[in-house]
Amino acid sequence: MTAQLLLVQLLNGVQLGILLFLIAAGLTLVFGVMDFINLAHGVQYMLGAYLAAWFAAATGSFWWALILALPAALLIGLVLEFLVFRHLYDRDHLQQVLATFGVILVLNQGVKLVFGAAPLQVPIPDLLSGGIRIMDGLLYPIYRLGIIGGGLAVAAALWFMVERTRLGMLVRAGATHAPMVAALGVDIRRLFMFVFGFGAMLAGFAGILAAPILSVEPGMGDNLLILAFVVIVIGGIGSVRGAFLAALLVGTVETLGRSAVPDLLRLFLSASEARQVGAALASMLIYIAMAAILAFRPAGLFPVRSASAST
Amino acid sequence: MIQKMNRFSRRALLGASAATLAMPGLVRAQAQPVKIGVVAVATGPQATLGNHLRDGFLLGLRHLNGQLGGRPAEAVLIDDELRPDVAVTKVRAAIERDRCDMIVGVVFSNILAAVIRPVTESGTFLISTNAGPSPIAGRGCSPFFFATSYVNDQNHAVMGQAAQDAGHRRVMLLTPNYQAGRDAMAGFKSRFRGEVVDEIYTPLTQLDFSAELARIAAARPDAIFTFMPGGLGVNLVRQYRQAGLANIPFLSAFTVDEASLPAQGEAALGFQTGTTWTPTLPVEENARFVRDFEAAYNYVPASYAAHAYDTAKLVDSAIRRVGGNMADKAGLRAGLRAADFRSVRGAFAFGANHFPVQDFWLAQVGRRADGRFQTEHVRKVLERAVDPFAAECRMPAG
Numbered sequence: 001m002t003a004q005l006l007l008v009q010l011l012n013g014v015q016l017g018i019l020l021f022l023i024a025a026g027l028t029l030v031f032g033v034m035d036f037i038n039l040a041h042g043v044q045y046m047l048g049a050y051l052a053a054w055f056a057a058a059t060g061s062f063w064w065a066l067i068l069a070l071p072a073a074l075l076i077g078l079v080l081e082f083l084v085f086r087h088l089y090d091r092d093h094l095q096q097v098l099a100t101f102g103v104i105l106v107l108n109q110g111v112k113l114v115f116g117a118a119p120l121q122v123p124i125p126d127l128l129s130g131g132i133r134i135m136d137g138l139l140y141p142i143y144r145l146g147i148i149g150g151g152l153a154v155a156a157a158l159w160f161m162v163e164r165t166r167l168g169m170l171v172r173a174g175a176t177h178a179p180m181v182a183a184l185g186v187d188i189r190r191l192f193m194f195v196f197g198f199g200a201m202l203a204g205f206a207g208i209l210a211a212p213i214l215s216v217e218p219g220m221g222d223n224l225l226i227l228a229f230v231v232i233v234i235g236g237i238g239s240v241r242g243a244f245l246a247a248l249l250v251g252t253v254e255t256l257g258r259s260a261v262p263d264l265l266r267l268f269l270s271a272s273e274a275r276q277v278g279a280a281l282a283s284m285l286i287y288i289a290m291a292a293i294l295a296f297r298p299a300g301l302f303p304v305r306s307a308s309a310s311t
Numbered sequence: 312m313i314q315k316m317n318r319f320s321r322r323a324l325l326g327a328s329a330a331t332l333a334m335p336g337l338v339r340a341q342a343q344p345v346k347i348g349v350v351a352v353a354t355g356p357q358a359t360l361g362n363h364l365r366d367g368f369l370l371g372l373r374h375l376n377g378q379l380g381g382r383p384a385e386a387v388l389i390d391d392e393l394r395p396d397v398a399v400t401k402v403r404a405a406i407e408r409d410r411c412d413m414i415v416g417v418v419f420s421n422i423l424a425a426v427i428r429p430v431t432e433s434g435t436f437l438i439s440t441n442a443g444p445s446p447i448a449g450r451g452c453s454p455f456f457f458a459t460s461y462v463n464d465q466n467h468a469v470m471g472q473a474a475q476d477a478g479h480r481r482v483m484l485l486t487p488n489y490q491a492g493r494d495a496m497a498g499f500k501s502r503f504r505g506e507v508v509d510e511i512y513t514p515l516t517q518l519d520f521s522a523e524l525a526r527i528a529a530a531r532p533d534a535i536f537t538f539m540p541g542g543l544g545v546n547l548v549r550q551y552r553q554a555g556l557a558n559i560p561f562l563s564a565f566t567v568d569e570a571s572l573p574a575q576g577e578a579a580l581g582f583q584t585g586t587t588w589t590p591t592l593p594v595e596e597n598a599r600f601v602r603d604f605e606a607a608y609n610y611v612p613a614s615y616a617a618h619a620y621d622t623a624k625l626v627d628s629a630i631r632r633v634g635g636n637m638a639d640k641a642g643l644r645a646g647l648r649a650a651d652f653r654s655v656r657g658a659f660a661f662g663a664n665h666f667p668v669q670d671f672w673l674a675q676v677g678r679r680a681d682g683r684f685q686t687e688h689v690r691k692v693l694e695r696a697v698d699p700f701a702a703e704c705r706m707p708a709g
Contacts, residue, residue: 005529012521109354117358119545119574124553131555138528139555144521213553214518215545215574217356223516258513259522272510279488279512 004135009259010252011134015144017251018151022206023224024231024243025158026199032175032238032304033195036085037093039100041228042221043107044080044200048073048207049216050111053120062125062212069208070201077200081193089192104222112218119215147209154205158240171195175238175304227254230286234293236300246301250286257285344385345630345637348405349619350398350416350426353390356542359570360418360615361390364440366608367616368415371623374603379623380630387411395425402426406433412637413438415622418615420444420463420491431455434640436647438626440619445494448666449703455640457647457665459625460618461587462698463491466564467498469585469671469692470536474562476692479533480505482562485523485547486538488512495538495564501699508532518546524554534560545574552578567676569613572684579676579684587667588617588656589674589688597655611685617655624652662697664704670694 027041051072055065084103088096128146131139162168170191173181182188207221214220231250235242262278269277293301349368351361369386378384387409391398405411406429414430415438417423423442430437431453439458447453448462474482484499484507486492496510508530511523527535539547544566551561561567561582569590572579590601590611600620604612612620629646633639650661662668671693674686 002529005525008525009522012519012525015521016519112355112358117356117362119356119542119571121574121576131553133555135525135528137531137556137559138525139553141553143553213546213550215542215549217542217545219356220518220542223518255522258517259526262511275510275512279514283488283514 013252013255017248021247024228026202028232040103042225044203045207046221048204049211052208073204074201119217122211236302238304239302242302257282344383348411348414363615367619371620382635449700452704464498471499471502483532484510628652
């Protein structure tokens with residue numbers, strides 16, 4: 001692999017990492033502040049993409065789709081919170097997993113009923129169309145640079161909100177020890193609702209960004225959800241900073257692994273063996289990395305909950 | 312004396328009532344509709360393929376005025392949910408509870424592999440309109456199994472031949488890392504004699520191919536060959552175009568077809584595929600089929616629909632041969648083997664292993680005048696091709 005190809009793959013890894021971060025940020029906040037395992041986070045991502053497809057078809061413009069789909073995703077998230085999730089905060093994790101898994105099934109089928117099973121298309125906005133030549137014969141779509149830019153902007157805004165505002169302070173306090181925050185007189189239910197809605201909106205935003213480059217179909221969020229859980233476990237549950245770094249780590253390891261591992265194995269094995277083993281090994285790589293990190297830091301890279309915090 | 316008479320009377324009474332009860336059944340049998348179970352996936356993102364299959368078969372029934380072989384016909388729709396255990400349960404129920412006379416359909420090979428034994432062992436004919444796994448074409452061939460589509464490997468071998476004919480020397484292969492993907496690459500290599508620069512196997516769940524596309528750009532092959540079914544193909548085609556790689560010829564099988572073209576759109580223009588059928592084939596039945604299909608269902612049919620349509624015509628010809636007597640299995644088999652119907656593909660015949668002997672085409676994605684996309688035949692690559700597994704089949708007597 002040449003240095004140029006390596007740089008290109010790094011860029012691909014960063015872009016995947018940014019997308020993962022947008023999904024993982026909402027997930028880690030919800031898990032950290034509310035101790036609520038939300039498997040339905042993946043379908044919120046999918047709903048964002050479907051809403052973008054719908055509004056894009058209706059208005060003919062990506063930007064209008066973005067402006068309209070964001071509050072719509074927030075609204076659906078709040079509706080789900082009101083109908084289903086609110087009753088589960090005090091339950092144990094297994095019941096939360098079961099209920100949110102049910103939400104996944106219902107929404108996957110619901111989306112298929114409303115929009116059909118065939119994949120939908122969302123056009124890339126003209127402003128971000130085209131590509132720049134980063135390598136001989138390869139164009140890097142400007143839209144993907146837009147995703148990186150948008151994701152970094154959201155990361156910066158999140159950092160500012162969590163570290164520098166009063167609301168962010170409450171969120172951090174809630175992630176550390178929620179009953180104490182409630183005992184101090186903060187309306188914990190309203191805080192939960194805000195965190196949940198914000199998390200849903202982040203996931204929806206990730207879906208809107210991803211829609212033009214990935215096909216919009218039922219179940220599109222399920223695989224990214226697994227990666228998102230790996231990210232928040234590596235980063236530390238409840239920590240947005242941890243989610244950011246872990247997402248970049250997972251994104252680059254995953255991408256570089258896919259491209260480099262089969263070539264590396266060719267030093268030891270025959271070509272066809274290297275390909276087979278390489279393909280299998282590359283898909284296991286992030287889980288091996290997660291296990292290795294957890295062996296040294298069981299609570300993740302940036303743990304939030306103090307050991308004494310028990311509920 | 313009296314006891315003997317009682318025994319005799321009782322037996323006579325039982326015999327008489329049994330005969331009376333059976334008679335209306337015999338009379339009803341000929342007027343009862345022929346029931347055909349249509350197995351097609353209707354759940355999840357792959358339901359599009361099941362829709363093509365189902366709609367193609369139903370259009371065939373409609374063109375036959377709702378009759379098969381002169382008897383009224385009823386299609387029993389079965390959703391296999393892409394789960395083999397569910398498929399087996401439902402197919403068994405269709406045969407035992409609903410009394411289906413034949414089972415047709417099946418998009419995916421793993422479902423077919425699960426249902427073939429329950430169906431054929433019950434003495435019911437199973438006609439695959441799409442899935443064609445090679446073991447069933449070879450040593451696993453069955454007197455109760457027919458396929459109107461192809462052996463899965465054939466479409467890949469066709470592209471291997473096409474790549475060879477086109478003079479491509481260095482080709483890169485790209486496919487998901489599962490059995491069907493590996494079989495596809497093996498099929499391509501069986502006829503391609505040039506250099507395979509690299510074979511890239513991606514996880515089945517991976518939707519973003521930027522890393523793989525960068526490798527392709529770095530290696531600069533003469534062409535790539537890919538088997539990327541469903542949503543994977545939609546993503547690959549659009550990302551391939553966005554990455555500016557469209558100047559490297561895109562050869563494929565089951566990746567660009569009318570089921571995925573609505574989502575792929577312009578990005579797929581000019582991309583090539585190997586196939587048994589395109590909407591543009593100059594066959595009279597084909598023109599009627601495509602026209603009426605679009606009028607009824609408002610989308611362009613893919614080969615899944617075309618094969619299912621042919622199957623309806625095939626079943627009609629077979630039942631006609633036995634005069635509607637579905638109990639005559641040997642006669643039905645002879646009728647199916649004869650394949651005395653007009654296919655939308657032109658000439659159609661079965662080989663000894665009950666798989667078609669047919670022409671294969673190189674096709675290219677084009678845009679129609681009304682803006683919709685379709686595959687258009689470019690040239691015939693294989694003529695009257697027999698699948699490579701036919702020799703292994705020792706067809707048992709029915």
